[in-house]
Amino acid sequence: MQIPEQHHTVNIISKLINELSKLPGIGSKSAQRLVYHFVKLPKSEVLELSTALVELKEKIIYCDICQNLTDENPCFICSNNQRDQKLICVIEEPLDILAFERTRYYNGLYHVLHGVISPINGVGPNNLKIKELLNRLKFNEVEEIILATNPSIEGESTAMYLQEILRDLVPKVTRLARGLPVGGDIEYADQMTIMRALQGRQEI
């Protein structure tokens, strides 16, 4: 007779495996490995992890101004007076801020949309933080908005939509340049990338 699977493992372990395997990119095998790794870890390290997770849910909020994830409101970027308050970069996800900050080149503010217009996935303009961006423009003097959505068809349509509604509200609306990546190989570039690179060519 075959023994039912739940009898092989302790309930607490199987519950944790089940919870971890719900995480993106983690299957049941990886979840099992993680759980048995936790069992071997010293109690203090596991407690640190669990405290960090609880704190994440209790303390992390959206910044009222830029909608980025933060533990203080407004976030450290919005409250930094050294940054250019008249320049806003509109991005899709909070993780994109890290990419921009790594460059140490951009010194303006951000606005996180938390997604892109994607009709095929049921995401429309009302599901994004566009209303918050418009409210922000009412109370702040902004000279330029950089539309930094991804160069995918959804990112492009979101940029076009924003360009349309921001045109009369901001003196300058710009879009990130699109073209060949540094270190890339023209031989492998697709037609659209080469077209965009040609359109955005600059005199040297």
Added chain:
Amino acid sequence: MVSREHSYKTEAIVLNSKSFGESGHIYTIFTPNLGKLSINANGTKKPKSKLAGHLQITNRCNLIISKGRNIDTITGAETTELFPKIRGDFALINNVFYIIELFDVFNPINESNINSYELLLQSLRDLNDDNNNTSLLILYIRINILKISGWGLNFSVCNICFAESKENLSAINTLYGGALCNKCAVTTTNSLSIDSQSIKIMNYISIAPQEKILSLELDIPVLKRCLAVSEYLINDNLGFNLKTKLLL
């Protein structure tokens, strides 16, 4: 005998993509001979990905796909046809998303439908060349995707008494397979009342070639009526509203 080939080549139109894993995507592609497939591609979120640019939604491309235990993986891609005008027009993009969702829901996974593929390809070409007749094109696609998928309706005769007089056709009932005459319509339930002119137009659209349809000049009220009826037929067939339609 089991094929020893570890990979295969196909042409495809990219219908959708979803983020998958650390840096990849799961792509929904529509192929002429293999039907709709869900395929993995690794590293497509990275800027230097050699695949990502070719695998943009609506692109037609040649793919090399490696067979996997659970899911196949794209290892090579080359764009053969792209539709740049579609990307430059917000209103057009929304219609394209609607058309793509239509083809997505009407084509089950792994079921080849060459006619459906050709209809999608020709529709993308038409949208890219000339976007003045978008509404007419959507009407054409709605009526013909039903036909291609085996749910086509007969608009030429009454589907109960088979009377051929088109002037007397005044309703559509999907249960009876299409148009109904005045007399038969009153004997049925859930029939959709519609004027005979709209039925005539929908009949023409269901039999005429695509290039002829796009040169038609219809009065706006008639076109709107036909669009409303065709939308009803699509929703009635699917049993739900398309997500993209709600956002149009």
